[in-house]
Amino acid sequence: MPIDARDEALLGRTVELAERGRRHVSPNPLVGAVVTRDGQTLGEGWHAKAGGPHAEVAAIAACGGADLTGATIHVSLEPCCHTGRTPPCTEAILAAGLRRVVVASDDPSAKASGRGLGILRDEGVQVDVAAPGSDAGRAARLQNQPFRKHARTGIPWVMLKTASSLDGRLATHAGDSRWISGGPSRDLAHGWRAEVDAVVVGIGTALADDPQLTARVPDVPRQPTRVVFDSEARLPLDGKLVASVAEAPVTVIASRAASRSATDALRASGVEVIVVSGQNEHGRVRAGLEELGQREVTSLMLEGGSHLAGAFFDAGEIDELRMFVAPILLGGRQAPGILGGEGVERIADAARPVEITREPIGDDLLTIARLKEW
Ligand SMILES: NC(=O)C1=CN([C@@H]2O[C@H](COP(=O)(O)OP(=O)(O)OC[C@H]3O[C@@H](n4cnc5c(N)ncnc54)[C@H](OP(=O)(O)O)[C@@H]3O)[C@@H](O)[C@H]2O)C=CC1
Ligand SMILES: Nc1c(N[C@@H]2O[C@H](COP(=O)(O)O)[C@@H](O)[C@H]2O)[nH]c(=O)[nH]c1=O
Numbered sequence: 390m391p392i393d394a395r396d397e398a399l400l401g402r403t404v405e406l407a408e409r410g411r412r413h414v415s416p417n418p419l420v421g422a423v424v425t426r427d428g429q430t431l432g433e434g435w436h437a438k439a440g441g442p443h444a445e446v447a448a449i450a451a452c453g454g455a456d457l458t459g460a461t462i463h464v465s466l467e468p469c470c471h472t473g474r475t476p477p478c479t480e481a482i483l484a485a486g487l488r489r490v491v492v493a494s495d496d497p498s499a500k501a502s503g504r505g506l507g508i509l510r511d512e513g514v515q516v517d518v519a520a521p522g523s524d525a526g527r528a529a530r531l532q533n534q535p536f537r538k539h540a541r542t543g544i545p546w547v548m549l550k551t552a553s554s555l556d557g558r559l560a561t562h563a564g565d566s567r568w569i570s571g572g573p574s575r576d577l578a579h580g581w582r583a584e585v586d587a588v589v590v591g592i593g594t595a596l597a598d599d600p601q602l603t604a605r606v607p608d609v610p611r612q613p614t615r616v617v618f619d620s621e622a623r624l625p626l627d628g629k630l631v632a633s634v635a636e637a638p639v640t641v642i643a644s645r646a647a648s649r650s651a652t653d654a655l656r657a658s659g660v661e662v663i664v665v666s667g668q669n670e671h672g673r674v675r676a677g678l679e680e681l682g683q684r685e686v687t688s689l690m691l692e693g694g695s696h697l698a699g700a701f702f703d704a705g706e707i708d709e710l711r712m713f714v715a716p717i718l719l720g721g722r723q724a725p726g727i728l729g730g731e732g733v734e735r736i737a738d739a740a741r742p743v744e745i746t747r748e749p750i751g752d753d754l755l756t757i758a759r760l761k762e763w
């Protein structure tokens with residue numbers, strides 16, 4: 390049976406329900422589910438917490454023990470068929486006697502990739518999948534970009550957030566940058582910190598700003614890991630990052646240039662030090678991302694500075710930009726721009742977003758540019 394307008398609406402609802410798990414489910418995906426019979430909703434559920442019940446199981450439980458034989462379940466992501474921290478959802482669906490499963494998006498991880506759908510079909514369940522270009526299909530995939538990229542590549546989804554002047558500077562020529570964007574923009578950015586697994590800066594920013602990089606908004610179930618790209622392990626032991634290591638973890642990505650005494654001192658202060666190798670800066674960016682991906686960092690917000698953001702750009706490792714532009718002009722040849730690094734040579738080589746949106750936030754303009762889609 391093809392997907393009709395009622396299915397589309399129910400799948401839209403599953404995506405809405407899935408959002409309720411944001412900030413709570415990483416490294417798992419956001420997933421929502423609705424059980425219906427003859428168009429009547431019997432129960433709704435979502436994946437509320439990593440390690441907790443999956444959306445399908447939560448939706449079935451929400452039906453309160455009603456006989457679900459012959460009922461339908463709509464899910465924003467294909468049901469799992471593996472035993473992880475919880476049993477397979479395919480088994481829960483079969484045990485409940487559901488007759489039709491409608492899914493909005495695929496699960497690209499190795500243990501899924503359509504296997505659950507095959508099992509359900511083999512058991513006589515009718516399985517319908519939304520067209521990839523449908524509204525529900527797109528919304529479900531966009532909602533899980535970090536999970537999807539990490540599942541496909543093993544490395545985290547990278548969002549670069551910047552606060553620049555109208556003339557594209559991240560700081561004055563003297564290194565002052567507090568504050569360029571306004572209060573509402575900074576509040577929004579704190580909310581994003583709460584959504585990602587890690588917040589990343591270069592040692593230049595750590596030294597210039599002595600930042601905290603914590604999410605300072607209400608309802609933060611888990612602070613992001615603060616990561617500093619710092620080849621020589623120069624991160625000051627008396628700075629705010631190291632001082633707050635009990636509040637939120639700190640990881641230093643160093644190179645072989647770091648002395649043993651510097652890495653030992655950081656480790657003794659509770660900092661995780663990862664030593665990566667690579668031919669050049671963008672090679673070390675990639676190596677660092679691989680290490681973070683292995684530690685189940687599925688998403689990160691890169692908060693600068695110019696030099697490190699340029700190395701990420703040169704490595705082709707920026708998936709999305711969220712850029713606040715404030716109504717001020719700074720000027721100065723030495724004042725850093727949004728992307729340092731080498732950059733491209735020809736306009737024909739320019740990176741072009743697949744989608745771009747613009748929105749005023751207080752006195753600033755927020756541009757969100759998605760460079761890739763996973
Ligand atoms: N307005 C805004 O949004 C922001 C503004 N800022 C401002 O930017 C300025 C700091 O920026 P910037 O000087 O560019 O410093 P960065 O924070 O970009 O740090 C750059 C340093 O990171 C180290 N590093 C380690 N590994 C890598 C790698 N793989 N690739 C590239 N760099 C690596 C290098 O030092 P080493 O070789 O020693 O490891 C490099 O010099 C400050 O004035 C700060 O206030 C910063 C963030 C945001
Ligand atoms: N200057 C600037 C930003 N700078 C970023 O925020 C960091 C400081 O974080 P914290 O110490 O946690 O408050 C700083 O090191 C840099 O990464 N962010 C913005 O939203 N707007 C701004 O104008």
Ligand SMILES: [Zn+2]
Nearest residue numbers: 443468469478
């Ligand atoms: Zn499941």
